[in-house]
Amino acid sequence: MGADHTHPAPPTPPGVRRLLVAVVVPLFVITVIAALVLWPRQDREPVGGADVPRYHGTVTRVVTEPCPPTPEAPDGGGGPCGTVTVTAEQGPDAGRQVETPIPAGPGAPRVAVGDEVVLVELTDPADPAVKSYNIAEHQRGTPLIWLMVLFAAAIVAFGRWRGLAALGGLVASFAILLGFVLPGIGAGQPPLLVAIVGAALIMFVVLYLTHGITAQTSVAVLGTLGSLVVTGVLGLLATSATHLTGFGSEDATTLSMFQGDVDLHGLLLAGIIIGSLGVLDDVTVTQAATVTELAHANPGLSRRQLYRxxxxxxxxxxASTVNTIVLAYAGASLPLLLLLVADSRPVSEILTSEFLAQEIVRSAVATLGLIAAVPLTTGLAAIVTTAGRRSRGAEPAAPAARPPAGRDDALEALGGGKSTEAAW
Structure with missing residues (x-):
């Protein structure tokens, strides 16, 4: 995210620093106060019934057998059928061999000897003393831990101290999402407001932690915050104009069944805000750094020249980031896109349906907010840079444009002497 500097930027004059502090600090204080006001005061009771006991185990034997006939499959073609022997590592049967049926059905895990699995303990409603086990899924803890270790090591090895700071920012982002945004929305707070406040908190922590407390970072912070507001307003207008309800996905419908008081329309807007933040940070930091580097490389550039x-x-x-946004949403919605291919309705009806219109609005609003970030951040950075220059003295005039060299001069500069074609 952003770019490093080959040369240190010139020091920011005290007047510019005071102005930035006078703007950024109140915004940070307002964000913290808003977070405290919206912070969930009590934990919600879990929904969906009691949790089913889950224990770890290792597969020691798999026995397959023909499936018995059923009304749907008279020839017994369903399946797979058989039993799996698992050595339980936890729970009341720890250390013992337990038998489970081979997992079957859509999305069922495929198991083999040596696989580490998760067992669920089921109780017979008619006789609570009778218990059985089923295989729920594979254990994924160890591979995920090694992947995260590789991820962190690569970032630190390449980014060094800045990479370590980036990891700290990533941890802070997830802490704010899991500790404030999700519990706040779950507690019934307005999702859009919670998302904006949470995104602002993430922005302040991540940008200053990763890029340091500098005038350039403050410009990126202001540009990001302004772009988030633009994105939120555009998202509100777009979802209202298209009459989106937030029920455009199976996840949202399932959530409404378990937690009926959640504002799914606001949750859709919150997702747009949170999803836009990462790309906005990248664009605003890059634009602020670009202006700073241009001014450092050529102090003669005026404010307008820096901006252009x-x-x-x-x-x-x-141009490249817009494609990234659309492909990211498309990659996350591949099952939805495949469903559209199999749909027999006209294309116009498919495109205007709730579940696809939601993805179109999400991509379009995020892109518009991203586009707004460029002129906003670039203008702020140009103003701050040139204001600092004038405070140190008169702004140097731009170097006079050199008249274009003629062909003979160019050849002579290259060592080829004057052209003899003029004689022709």
Whole structure:
């Protein structure tokens, strides 16, 4: 996220620093106060009934056999059928061999000898003393831990101290999401407001932790915060104009069954805000760094020249990032897209249906907020940079443009002497 500097940026004048502090600090205080007001005061009671006991075990034997006939499959073609022997590692039968049926059905895990699995203990409603086990899924803890270790080691090895700071920012982001945003929405607070406050908290912590407390980072913070507000307003207008309810996915419908007081329309807006934050951080930090580096490389550039040059960089960045956003949403919605291919309805009806219109609005709003971040952040960075320059003295004039060299001059500079074609 962002870019490193080859040379240190010139020090920011005291007047500019005071102005940035006077703007950023009140915004941070307001964010913290809003988070305290919206912080969930009590834990919700778990929904969906009592948890089924789950224990770890290792598969020691798998026996397959023909499936018995059923009305749906008279020839016994269903399956797979058979038994799995598992050595229980936890629970009342720890150390013993227990038998379970081979997992069957859509999404059922495929097991083999040596697999580490998760067992669920089932109780017979008619006789609570009778218990049985089923295999729920594979144990994934160890592979995930090794993947996270590799992930962290690669970031620290490449980014060094900045990579370590980035890992700290990532931990802080998940802490805010899991400790404030999700519990706040679950407690019935307005999802859009909780998402904006949570995104602002993440932004303050991550940007300053990763990039340091500098004027350049403060510009990126202001640009990100302004773009988040634009994204939230656009999302509210777009979802209202398209009459989206938030019931565009099976997950949302299931959530409404277990927790009926959740505002799914607000939850949709919250998802747009949170999903946009990571890309916004990247764009705003890059634009602020671009302006700083251009001014450092060529102190003669005026405010307008800095803005134009950095905006050209921003256009190239946006052109690639827009495709990234759309592909990210498409990758997360591949089952939905496959369902659309199999749908027999006209294309116009499919595109305007709730579940696809939701994805279109999500992508379009995130892209519009991203585009707004470029001129906003670039303008702020240009103002801060040139204000600092004037405070140190008169702004140097831009170097006079050199008249274009003629062909003979160019050849002479290359060592080829003057052209003899002029004689022709």
């Amino acid at each position: 040059a950095a905006t050209r960089v921003g256009r190239a960045h946006i």
